[in-house]
Amino acid sequence: MSKVARAWREYPGKYNLEGTKCGNCGTIFFPRRDFCPKCRREGIGKMQKHRVQREGEIFTFSVIYEAPACNSFLKPYAVAMVKTKDGVLVSGQLVDIELDKIAIGMPVRAVLRKLDEDGASGIIHYGFKFVPIK
Amino acid sequence: MRDVAIIGVGATKFGELWDRSFRSIGIEAGMKAIEDANLSGSEIDGLFIGNMSAGRFINQQHINALIADYSGMATHNIPATRVEAGGASGGVAFGQAVMAVASGIHDTVLVGGAEKMTDLDDTSINTIMDATADAEWEAGMGLTLASLYAMIARRVMYEGTATRDEIASVAVNSHFHGALNPAAQFRKEIVLEAVTRSGPVADPLGMFDCAPITDGAAAVVLCPLEEAKKHTDSYVKVSAIAQGSDTLALFQRPDITRFGATVAASKRAYEIAGITAADISVAEIHDDFSIAGILALQDLGLYKKGEAGKAFLSGETRVGAGKVAINTSGGLKARGYPIGASGVAQIAEITDQLRGKADKRQVANARYGLAQSVGGTGSTVAVSIMEAI
Numbered sequence: 057m058s059k060v061a062r063a064w065r066e067y068p069g070k071y072n073l074e075g076t077k078c079g080n081c082g083t084i085f086f087p088r089r090d091f092c093p094k095c096r097r098e099g100i101g102k103m104q105k106h107r108v109q110r111e112g113e114i115f116t117f118s119v120i121y122e123a124p125a126c127n128s129f130l131k132p133y134a135v136a137m138v139k140t141k142d143g144v145l146v147s148g149q150l151v152d153i154e155l156d157k158i159a160i161g162m163p164v165r166a167v168l169r170k171l172d173e174d175g176a177s178g179i180i181h182y183g184f185k186f187v188p189i190k
Numbered sequence: 191m192r193d194v195a196i197i198g199v200g201a202t203k204f205g206e207l208w209d210r211s212f213r214s215i216g217i218e219a220g221m222k223a224i225e226d227a228n229l230s231g232s233e234i235d236g237l238f239i240g241n242m243s244a245g246r247f248i249n250q251q252h253i254n255a256l257i258a259d260y261s262g263m264a265t266h267n268i269p270a271t272r273v274e275a276g277g278a279s280g281g282v283a284f285g286q287a288v289m290a291v292a293s294g295i296h297d298t299v300l301v302g303g304a305e306k307m308t309d310l311d312d313t314s315i316n317t318i319m320d321a322t323a324d325a326e327w328e329a330g331m332g333l334t335l336a337s338l339y340a341m342i343a344r345r346v347m348y349e350g351t352a353t354r355d356e357i358a359s360v361a362v363n364s365h366f367h368g369a370l371n372p373a374a375q376f377r378k379e380i381v382l383e384a385v386t387r388s389g390p391v392a393d394p395l396g397m398f399d400c401a402p403i404t405d406g407a408a409a410v411v412l413c414p415l416e417e418a419k420k421h422t423d424s425y426v427k428v429s430a431i432a433q434g435s436d437t438l439a440l441f442q443r444p445d446i447t448r449f450g451a452t453v454a455a456s457k458r459a460y461e462i463a464g465i466t467a468a469d470i471s472v473a474e475i476h477d478d479f480s481i482a483g484i485l486a487l488q489d490l491g492l493y494k495k496g497e498a499g500k501a502f503l504s505g506e507t508r509v510g511a512g513k514v515a516i517n518t519s520g521g522l523k524a525r526g527y528p529i530g531a532s533g534v535a536q537i538a539e540i541t542d543q544l545r546g547k548a549d550k551r552q553v554a555n556a557r558y559g560l561a562q563s564v565g566g567t568g569s570t571v572a573v574s575i576m577e578a579i
Contacts (some may be wrong), residue, residue, distance in 0.1 A: 066326065087327050116348070116446070117241075118340035119393040120332075126315045127332055135333045137341055137441045145441040149332045160348050171332065183331060 057172055063181055067074040067084065068105075069182035072148065073166060077106035081166035084108065084142050117150065117158050126172040137162055138186055149185040163189040191292045193415035194428040196297035196576065198227025204406035204526030205375040210307035212248050213260045219407035219531075220261050220302050223538075227411040227422050228287075229298070237263055237270040240283030240303035241530035246308050246318045257302060269577060274323035277478055278531020279303065281563020281572030284410070285431040286298035288574075291412045303534030306406035313402050319529075322566040324439035338440050338567050341481035342394035342442050346447050347394070352484045354394060356499025358385035361398050361524075364517045368524025370509075370550040375404055375526030385480070399480040404526030408535035412534045418579075426544045429464035429558065430575040440567040447566030452489035456562070459573045460491070463558070467491035470514055470575075471556035474536035476564035477521045486562055487516065490573070509551055512538030518543060518551040533563035537574060544578040 068074035068088075068163030078104030080095040086108050092099030117136035120127075127133065134150035136158075150158060151169060164186040171181040202215045202221025208513035216239070224231050239257050244250045249541055251558055257405040258270035280303035285522040287301040316336075320329040323338055346352050363383055367375040371509050380398065388396035418425040434451030437486035439444055443450070460466055467490060475486035487498035487507075492514050507516035519525045542548045557577060 069327075085367050108238040116341040118337040118343040118344060118395075120334055120337050120394065122316065123332075123334065124320065124329075125313050128313070130332075132393075133332070135331075135341070137213070137446075145444075147328055147331055147333055147439070149439045160344070171330070190487065 060179055063179060071168060073108040073110060073184060075108050075144070076103045076108055078102060079104050084144050086144050086146055106117070108144050109141035112138045112164060114160055114162045114164060115139045115145060115159065116160060119155050134158055136186060140185065151185045152187045164188050192294060194288050194291045194412055195198055195415040195418035195425045196228070196410050196428060196537065196541045197413055197418050197422050197425045198223045198225070198411035198554045199228055199409070199541045201373060201535050201538050202406050203373045204404050204528060206308050207405040210310065210405060212244060212250065212304060213256060214304065215405060216257050216302055216304040216406040217260050219304065219409040220257070220300055223300065223411050225411035225454045228345070229411065231262060232266065233298045234263060234300045235268055236281045236287070236290055236299040237261070238287040238290070238299065239267060239272050240280035240302045240533055241272055242274055242276060242279045242305060242322070243318050244306070244531070247315070248309055257304070274469050275570045276565030277529055278533060278563040278570040279530040280408070280535070281561065281574065282433060282570065284531070284534055284537050284574060285433055285572050288428050288431045291414060295414060297417070299412045300409060300532055301411040301412065302407060305528035305530045305533035306405050307403050307528060308405050312403060327439050328441070334392060335566070336395060336479065337392035339481050341483040342446050342485070342567070343394055345482060346484065349447060351447060352497040352499035354386060354504045355382060357401065357480050357484055358382055359499070359502040360477055361385045362479040363453065363502050364477055364521035364523035366508055366519025367518050367551055371520045371525060374524050375402055375518040376520070376524045383407050395481070397478060398545035401478045401522035401527035404528040405549070406526055406531045406535070408531045408538050410534060410537050410541065424545045424547070425579060426541050427577045427579055429465070429577040430459040431486035431572070432456070432458035432462065432470070433570070433572045435521065436569050438566065438569050438570045448566070449484070449485055449489050449571060451568050451571035452486060452562060452564070452573070455571045455573040459560070459575050463575045463577070465558060465575070469558045470520060471558060472515045472540065473560040473562070474517055474519060474539050475521065475562045477517060477523050477526060478531070478564070479486065480523070480566065483516070485510035490562060509553055515553045518548060518553065533561070533572060536561035536563060540576050544576055
């Protein structure tokens with residue numbers, strides 16, 4: 057199955073929030089991009105690996121009650137768009153949090169957690185989720 | 191470039207059509223459109239079909255060949271092309287077909303849209319819908335399409351440009367019109383509380399904020415405007431087609447309370463048609479989630495930011511209210527949302543409005559009508575404008 061390779065090649069982004077930074081204009085992108093949409097030709101070959109700041113605040117959020125089969129045991133669970141300290145927006149789940157206490161502006165931090173698994177004998181997928189900063 | 195006319199439309203009933211197959215509904219819509227255009231079918235020299243995911247819904251790829259075959263057109267070996275653009279598949283297919291006729295490459299073209307969804311269970315269907323967002327960085331992280339629209343709604347409410355009741359009233363508006371459409375999946379009016387108290391799907395959106403799972407197909411026939419009269423007295427002109435794109439993932443945009451692709455496509459469409467938003471009398475918009483209706487009216491320039499919700503809540507978006515009538519077909523919410531079919535069904539509804547065939551839903555004296563078809567969270571938007579003759 058190619059699912060192993062598909063997961064493996066995204067480890068830098070999924071585990072470490074590794075995106076890219078344009079060496080020409082300094083804009084940070086997550087996930088990684090191969091060239092900068094702002095600089096276009098001037099930015100080609102100048103993209104650098106950049107780990108996005110793991111801390112940020114909730115920009116918007118939702119609590120999911122109808123979930124894909126792989127996440128049905130999590131229901132209900134929260135998801136958010138988080139604005140990191142780099143000013144980059146990133147989407148992910150919110151965990152270790154009381155669902156009725158979530159608010160826009162709440163400070164959160166990315167941690168490594170289990171995302172889901174490919175059935176009983178498939179590989180387990182890990183990636184970042186966000187927890188509140190106490 | 192030649193002007194293009196719509197000379198015939200057809201659609202199946204929308205709903206959970208357990209007894210009907212993909213090919214059966216696709217052919218019914220096409221046959222109705224050809225009959226409506228007073229053609230035999232042998233005049234058709236090109237076929238376009240909007241379909242999002244037959245590969246996953248019914249395990250059938252190569253949809254263009256299937257439809258060409260069962261519509262009897264493969265015997266003439268005419269070219270058939272399947273178009274996929276998520277929820278915008280139908281709108282984009284229509285645009286491709288208009289370009290084919292306008293350019294002179296084709297003369298008489300059938301545009302179909304079809305989706306057979308209910309052969310799968312609801313959870314599997316929703317997972318396929320989620321794949322119209324970013325499968326790696328949104329769906330793959332546990333987000334659903336509903337949750338993305340819910341996060342837009344949360345942000346809109348936070349910024350104060352629409353209230354929860356105003357957002358919910360988008361669904362009330364669609365159901366008001368769905369009750370008037372014999373082909374709609376839900377032919378029943380609902381009250382605001384039915385939406386705000388519906389079971390949660392992705393907070394703050396509940397079940398009644400979301401368009402249903404639907405089987406259905408729609409089709410329209412195009413030809414050069416100057417040849418339309420040869421076939422029928424009942425036709426409309428395609429004044430403009432335009433299309434816009436945006437980032438695949440919602441989180442890559444600085445402002446999620448507007449769809450830049452809708453803004454760009456509608457601006458271009460108004461320019462091509464030589465009109466402004468104020469000239470539109472009737473519009474079909476992509477209300478796959480209630481909040482999308484708020485964004486649509488604002489992004490299309492029909493209402494200023496902060497005013498769309500008030501328009502829905504006050505009922506001025508309804509037929510006969512004297513303003514722009516929104517989703518007279520029942521929209522995606524009440525007419526139903528067979529994904530690839532919806533963009534084409536919108537064109538059929540606008541065509542019927544502009545040629546006075548919309549029965550109880552008829553908007554008086556409509557000259558210009560608009561259709562907006564959206565893929566994912568606004569990553570693809572097709573905007574089309576039709577004019578009465």
